[in-house]
Amino acid sequence: MYCIHCGVKLADSEKVCPLCRTVVPVACPEQVERLYPKKKKPARQLSPHTAQYALIVMFLLPAIICLLCDLQVDSAVGWSGYVMGALAVSYFCLALPGWFTRPNPVVFVPCAFTLVGLYVLYIDLVTKGGWFLSFAFPVIGVFGLIVTAVVTLLRYVRAGALYIVGGAFLALGGSMLLMEFLMSITFDSVRFTGWSIYPLAVLALLGGFLIFLGICRPARQTMERKLFL
Amino acid sequence: MSKHKRTLRWMRLDNAAKIYPAARRRSWSNVFRLSVTLTEEVDASVLQSALEVTVRRFPSMATRLRRGLFWYYLQELEHAPKILPECSYPLTPMGAEETRGCAFRVIVYHKRIAVEFFHSLTDGNGALVFLKTLTAEYLQQKYGITIPCSHGILDRHAPAGEEELEDSFLKYAGAVSAGRSERTAWHLSGTPREELALTCLQVQAKALLDKAHEYGVSVTEFLTAAMMQALLQMQEKAVPKIMRRKPIKVLVPVNLRKLFPSKTLRNFALYVTPELDPRLGQYSFAEICKTVHHFMGAQVNAKQLSRVIATNVGDEKSLAVKLLPLFIKNFVMRAVFDTVGERKSCLTLSNLGMVQLPEEMAQFVDRVDFILSPQAHAPHNCGVISYGDTVNINFIRNIEESELELSFFRALQEQGITATVQSNGG
Structure with missing residues (x-):
């Protein structure tokens, strides 16, 4: 069969000339094998952006309701500030990365800790607590640094996940001591009793065990064999 | 266990x-x-x-x-x-x-x-x-x-040889590097489409080979010349003012295994880009064939290509480049690719040549195809492969218009070569 317009010989599967788009007057029989299968209509899926907009509404709605109630009762922004702040922090940490195809935790984790810090600063200022600089800031800063370091190393350093996580547990244990110390110097009612030794011991044990697994291959293989999912 | x-x-x-x-x-x-x-x-x-x-x-x-x-x-x-x-x-x-x-x-x-x-x-x-x-x-x-x-x-049961896994570019880089400056080519454009449209022209291998020999060129050179003629005609229609026309360039990959004793199964190909300046006047098909043939003759040899390899390898050997984190390298490479890489040719025409199979296997094989994806910024590409007495010329495009395919078919038709056309129904 030839195209009546451009003269090219057409394969039996062609209904339209691929070169000049002239319709073939004699339709090809259905049983002729096509070069490629027919286009299937993709299943309708909820667009990721639609889901994101729905999430925004889900976070905004309680925030607005709380704000309106607070304004109605107290005629000022009081307790609703905490709710709105908490919702904003939760939205940023949980939902905002969904806008990106491959959200990079190395960017989002430190940003999330910064936002948590700002939220805590807001609470400190509203309650006139005076504990932000001496307690909350260093504690959130240390936790933020540890988590960011772990996330960055896990993402960009191929091997050594056990060492990284083990090291992080040790650092977290150390930060428990720091936290208790800062609490004792910030709040008059809190005394240094040494409770932080217990989480430190547990975390140090866990961290040490993970590092041991990193070093000792047979032990690691045994654990892999025993614990795989 | x-x-x-x-x-x-x-x-x-x-x-x-x-x-x-x-x-x-x-x-x-x-x-x-x-x-x-x-x-x-x-x-x-x-x-x-x-x-x-x-x-x-x-x-x-x-x-x-x-x-x-x-x-x-x-x-x-x-x-x-x-x-x-x-x-x-x-x-x-x-x-x-x-x-x-x-x-x-x-x-x-x-x-x-x-x-x-x-x-x-x-x-x-x-x-x-x-x-x-x-x-x-x-x-x-x-x-x-x-x-x-x-x-x-x-x-299948033998282990892979180290020579199959080597980066032959590093091995065969020349001592002298070549320049990179190239003129920007004319670019085709059209109405974008979501799905790729494939058009396969099936041509009789013997007829094509005889015609190529008639002009004293190889099949790749002949097809490149036909493609250039098609592009010249398209530009003539699209850009009426002759002095505004841009060079017609077709990127032709070269299999370096034929020039260097490499057995690698990894990338080992470079390209040459034969070129015509439409501002110089009309070209006959014989003239285009001659230009392509001489260009390929001058460029496709181990000495010339080892210079190009040396240039490419030189970049990655630089310590400053090595020390850049990947995301910065990606950013720079993409910027270079977008601004320079694909602007230097109208499209790629890659001919893998004649596929030879042992007799025991050939009886089960009916046809072989080779398809390239379109370029990032240009809408067409063309892959050619021959098997038995058929040459399959596969055009791929991401635009609605099939003008290039028609123009290329006309260029072949003018040389007395007929073709059967098939598509993915696009």
Whole structure:
């Protein structure tokens, strides 16, 4: 069969000339094998952006309701500030990365800790607590640094996940001591009793065990064999 | 029961492969397809079993593409990927997510076995060896025949040789490097379409070869000349003012294994870009053939190409480049690719040549195809491959207009060459 317009010989599967788009007057029989299968209509899926907009509404709605109630009762922004702040922090940490195809935790984790810090600063200022600089800031800063370091190393350093996580547990244990110390110097009612030794011991044990697994291959293989999912 | 775990190899990307992960985007990646159409329906379960055997022989191809801190690298796959069903068009973009799992696909449709490779793994010639070997293993398992390991079919049970895995660019780089300056070429454009449109022109190999010999050129040179003539005519229509016309350039890949004693199965191809300046007046077909022939003669030799290799290799050897984190390298490479890389040619015409198969296998193979993905910024590309007495010229495009294909067909028709056309119904 030839195209009546451009003269090219057409394969039996062609209904339209691929070169000049002239319709073939004699339709090809259905049983002729096509070069490629027919286009299937993709299943309708909820667009990721639609889901994101729905999430925004889900976070905004309680925030607005709380704000309106607070304004109605107290005629000022009081307790609703905490709710709105908490919702904003939760939205940023949980939902905002969904806008990106491959959200990079190395960017989002430190940003999330910064936002948590700002939220805590807001609470400190509203309650006139005076504990932000001496307690909350260093504690959130240390936790933020540890988590960011772990996330960055896990993402960009191929091997050594056990060492990284083990090291992080040790650092977290150390930060428990720091936290208790800062609490004792910030709040008059809190005394240094040494409770932080217990989480430190547990975390140090866990961290040490993970590092041991990193070093000792047979032990690691045994654990892999025993614990795989 | 103890199970011995295989140590999986990892490899640096070869010199040519480094640009492809950096340059890709959501809607485009540099992927190409090779396929064989058998005389009978393909049994997917047998093919899956044949694939399991074949991937072990090709540790540089059966890989996934991973990110390091400074460079991408390839990591061998533990198992063969699952065979996929055919889509309504070939070469769907291979995103980072997919290549992280496996950077090639094996696709079955009725009698056809197709492999699609992300270009960082190998070039057309390496992929052809893979496809031949896979098909041989499939036929052997399906029909119980013995196919000799010749004509580019590898022994599936032998280990991969180190020379097959080497980056031959590093080995054959010349002492002197070549300049990079090239003129920007005319660019085609059209109405974008979502799915790729494939148009296959089937031409009789003997008629094409005889005509090429009549002009004293090779088949690749003849087809390049026909493509340039088609592009000249299209530009003539699109740009009426002669002095505003831009050079017509066709990028022709060159298989370096024919010029250097390399056995690598990784990328080892460069390209040359024959060029015509339309401002100089009208060109006859014989003139175009002569220009292409002399250009290729001057450029396609080991000495000239070793200079180009030296230039490309020189960049990656620089300590400053090595120390840049990958995301910065990606940013820079993509910027260079977007502003320079693809502006230097109208399209690519890649001819893989005549496919030879052992007699025991040839009786089961009906047809072979080679399809390139379009360029990132230009809408067309063209892959050519010959098998038996048929040359399959596969045009791919991401625009609605099929003017280039028609114009190319007219250029062949003027030389007395007829063609049968097929498409993916686009």
